[in-house]
Amino acid sequence: xKVSRTETTLTHALLVVAAxxxxxxxxxxxxxxxxxxxxxxxxASFDIAWERGGFGSxxxxxxxxxxxxxxxxxxxxxxxxxxLATMRVPGGRLMLxxxxxxxxxxxxxxxxxxxxxxxxxxxxxxxWALILPQIGLSVPLGVFWMRSFFASVPGELLEAAxxxxxxxxxxxxxxxxxxAGPAIATLSTILFLFTWNxxxxxxxxxxxxxxxxxxxxxxxxxxxxxxxxxxxxxxxxAVIVAAPIVVAYVILQRRLIAGLxxxxxx
Amino acid sequence: MAVTTATRAVVAGPRGRRRRSPATxxxxxxxxxxxxxxxxxxxxxxYPICISVQTSFYAYDGLTVATPVGAANYVAVFTDPxxxxxxxxxxxxxxxxxxLPVAIGLVxxxxxxxxxxxxxxxxxxxxxxxxxxxxxxxxxxWRGLLATDGPVNDALRAVGLGSIxxxxxxxxxxxxPAVGAIGTWVQYGLCMVLFLGGIVGIDRSLYxxxxxxxxxxxxxFRAITLPALRPQISIALILxxxxxxxxxxxxxxTTRGGPGTSTAVPSVxxxxxxxxxxxxxxxxxxxxxxxxxILVIVGLVQLALRERSDVGARSRRHSGGAR
Numbered sequence: 228x229k230v231s232r233t234e235t236t237l238t239h240a241l242l243v244v245a246a247x248x249x250x251x252x253x254x255x256x257x258x259x260x261x262x263x264x265x266x267x268x269x270x271a272s273f274d275i276a277w278e279r280g281g282f283g284s285x286x287x288x289x290x291x292x293x294x295x296x297x298x299x300x301x302x303x304x305x306x307x308x309x310x311l312a313t314m315r316v317p318g319g320r321l322m323l324x325x326x327x328x329x330x331x332x333x334x335x336x337x338x339x340x341x342x343x344x345x346x347x348x349x350x351x352x353x354x355w356a357l358i359l360p361q362i363g364l365s366v367p368l369g370v371f372w373m374r375s376f377f378a379s380v381p382g383e384l385l386e387a388a389x390x391x392x393x394x395x396x397x398x399x400x401x402x403x404x405x406x407a408g409p410a411i412a413t414l415s416t417i418l419f420l421f422t423w424n425x426x427x428x429x430x431x432x433x434x435x436x437x438x439x440x441x442x443x444x445x446x447x448x449x450x451x452x453x454x455x456x457x458x459x460x461x462x463x464x465a466v467i468v469a470a471p472i473v474v475a476y477v478i479l480q481r482r483l484i485a486g487l488x489x490x491x492x493x
Numbered sequence: 494m495a496v497t498t499a500t501r502a503v504v505a506g507p508r509g510r511r512r513r514s515p516a517t518x519x520x521x522x523x524x525x526x527x528x529x530x531x532x533x534x535x536x537x538x539x540y541p542i543c544i545s546v547q548t549s550f551y552a553y554d555g556l557t558v559a560t561p562v563g564a565a566n567y568v569a570v571f572t573d574p575x576x577x578x579x580x581x582x583x584x585x586x587x588x589x590x591x592x593l594p595v596a597i598g599l600v601x602x603x604x605x606x607x608x609x610x611x612x613x614x615x616x617x618x619x620x621x622x623x624x625x626x627x628x629x630x631x632x633x634x635w636r637g638l639l640a641t642d643g644p645v646n647d648a649l650r651a652v653g654l655g656s657i658x659x660x661x662x663x664x665x666x667x668x669x670p671a672v673g674a675i676g677t678w679v680q681y682g683l684c685m686v687l688f689l690g691g692i693v694g695i696d697r698s699l700y701x702x703x704x705x706x707x708x709x710x711x712x713x714f715r716a717i718t719l720p721a722l723r724p725q726i727s728i729a730l731i732l733x734x735x736x737x738x739x740x741x742x743x744x745x746x747t748t749r750g751g752p753g754t755s756t757a758v759p760s761v762x763x764x765x766x767x768x769x770x771x772x773x774x775x776x777x778x779x780x781x782x783x784x785x786x787i788l789v790i791v792g793l794v795q796l797a798l799r800e801r802s803d804v805g806a807r808s809r810r811h812s813g814g815a816r
Contacts, residue, residue: 238604239611245601246619249682252634253622255644259637303530310526317519322531329538331731331791333739335760336780339548339767340541343555363537366530395522424627426742427760431768443629447746450633458637465633469626476625480618 253469260463272463276449279460281437282467285445290471292357292441293422297415299358300365305411307366308373309399313385329367337364338431345432354439356432361425365418376410377403416479423472442468542784549777559774566778576779579757582669583738583786586758589673590680590737595729597677598684602722603714606692606700617689620682628679632746635675636662662747668755675743680736684729691725692718727798731791738787759783 260272277283310316311323337360345356380403388398429444437445446468450461549566553559570576610616623631638645639661646658661671695717703713719726741760744750750757750765759779766776 235608238608241601241604242610242616245681245685246616248678249620249622252631252638252678253626255638256630256634303533306526307530310523314520314523314526315518316523316527317521319527322527325539326534328788329534331735331787332538332542333735333760333780333783333787335739335741335763336545336777336784337538337541339763339773339776339780340544341537342768343544344541359533360537363533363535366534366538370530420625426628426745427764430745431764443627446627446629446633450629450636450746458640461633462637465630469630472625472627473622476622477618480621 253473256462256465256469259459260466262459272457272459273467275457275460276464276467280445280449280464280467281440282442282445282464284438285440285442286467286471288354288439289423289442292354292361293419295354295358296361296365296422297418299362300369300418301411301415303362304366304369304373304414305404305407306399307370308375309377309403311370311374312377314395323371326367326370329364330371334364334427338427341428342431352433352436352439354433357425357428357441360428360432361422365421369414369418372414373407373410376407380406419475420472442471545777545780548773549781551774553773554771555773556771562774566774567782569775570779570782575754575757576759576762578754579759579762582756582758583740585669586673586676586740587734587737589670590676590740591730591733593677594680594684594733595726597681598688598729599719599722599726601685602688602692603710603718605689606695606718607710607713610689613689613693617686620685622682623679624683628742629746631675631679632743635678636747639671663752665752665755668748668752672744672747672756675747676737676740679743680733683732687725687729688722691722695721723798727794730794730798734790734794735787738783738790 260276261268261270263269263271311319316322341360342351345351345360350356350359384402384406385398388402393401423441424443425441426443426447429441430447433439433441433444440448446464449464548559550561550563551559552562552565570580626634637643640646641658641660641663645661646655649655649658659667661667699717700713703717708716739760740758741764744756744758744761745764748756750761760783763776763780763783766772766779
């Protein structure tokens, strides 16, 4: 296309600036964490933050909660999405708009009753107080995602399975699930991210026991109480909490793009 | 991009493809497949909403017997000065959390639509970083950036603007815009990534034709880029608006609604009324109003940016090609 070289350069410069601004705050906490109070450079702040903030157990809690939510949700929504895409479900037309509401809902409207529910079930300050509601809250996105994937599978595939005498569940398990891998992987990534980062529910449902608190909640308490603490220690805590997600993002980002391009070629 | 596809799937969902293999009769056994997901959704989403609506008509401290008060809690939402102020703050934050990111995204997308972009994958990954970080990490990072002796003030002093350097999050006049700027930072990358995805799918020959007709950059943008991005703009607005109105995490972890009440938003009062002041009825009414507000605004956006059949057919084909 005929656009002047100057314009191409300027636009790229703009893009570079936008990207630097997007990354800079993350870089700034890393730098500030590495720079000790006395101006020395080292990992001392990380030691202090790790010790005082209890981030070992917080990261473990976050990992257990997120993985459980993702695994259970993916199973539930694959079944539901399959049914809604390939069968005439009684009430199906009613289910979709209601699920759609669930997508834009503020958690604020559910969090107080959830607190009372978990209190009645004596589950407050346990991992389950976060796992159970977050499965429910992940259902709308998951159902829409899997339904739209299953609806995009060529009808001939289902037809062939039926002719071969496969029952519904067999068709689901042996024909559709094997081709759903990439769709499920992407959905899992998104759900994992949402669950890992959820803050309000954690603040309300596991406020007391440091051993079940998630990483973002532990960071919030640590940074909130620590206005007097050395800022580089607070920054180190933030880096500890951000690190697993950033590392996972860097890896999955590549895989995601590879998956997309391969999918396009086929 | 993950979220692009997610939202696209979601938006295309309800009026998407017709169901295939349309068995004429309802399949009752299909309910077995749907039931487990719906059970979780019902117990942990629908039931709590119903309880919130019910509680909103009572005066309730969570311990003693609740007394019905009719619509008094709702009247308070619109008459109590501090709650009205909070709703007003939300509207201001809509500018920072939704209008600005979409505008920045569109301007950059317009510029990028005119050239061949090198390193798109890399830029996309970088621009998306604010979206994957925990909001608490974001808050901690920005507290450092905006602190009295932080990099933002250092930069201002370096260019001779030291006189306006301040504790951005601690000053009554600057706290709300400062919190807003954090939201702009979180969201503009998402908007850009969404729009870049749309632009990749625009037929390049449209631009060639426009240029042969002597169209300039602005006309090109208005005639080709903007209409083709209509679905992405709609998705971006919906995501940004819900993010703005739901906003609790960033405010709670930067200012707690302060100084004074200068950054208080409905979600902060919902949390405080419910868990600190034990005014459960008031908290519920505010939560219901917030929910309705989000539904109405999202509905209006969808209505305003609904794809016209001709434009829709074209952009759908493009987004299909992009994948």
